[in-house]
Amino acid sequence: MYEVSGNQAVKVNFGATGIEEILQNVYTSITTMRGSVPLDRGFGLDPSLDDPLPLARARLTTQVIDVVQKYEPRVVVSSVTFAEDGFAGVLVPTVNVRLREGVVL
Numbered sequence: 001m002y003e004v005s006g007n008q009a010v011k012v013n014f015g016a017t018g019i020e021e022i023l024q025n026v027y028t029s030i031t032t033m034r035g036s037v038p039l040d041r042g043f044g045l046d047p048s049l050d051d052p053l054p055l056a057r058a059r060l061t062t063q064v065i066d067v068v069q070k071y072e073p074r075v076v077v078s079s080v081t082f083a084e085d086g087f088a089g090v091l092v093p094t095v096n097v098r099l100r101e102g103v104v105l
Helices: 018-031 053-071
Strands: 002-005 075-085 090-099
Touching: 002 018, 018 053, 018 090, 053 075, 053 090
Parallel strands: none
Antiparallel strands: 002 090, 075 090
């Protein structure tokens, strides 16, 4: 099982392969705001959530699972948790993933 957090600062390795490439893709998926990628406006998470934190957490969990499954099919999401600042209304996802059966690195 691997953990990917939106809190970590990740330097992009354009030559990444194997598990490094997969985890980098998951990180990019959960830290990119939807609408910010010119040729794929649906990529990333929707920044317009303006709900109470429990509801926002539930909706964002669904978004995280959907975006990771769509853009990095080599992994399965095991869990999603959040670091949160209730006063600022900020939720930062941490995703635990495992390799999908049959994936060869």
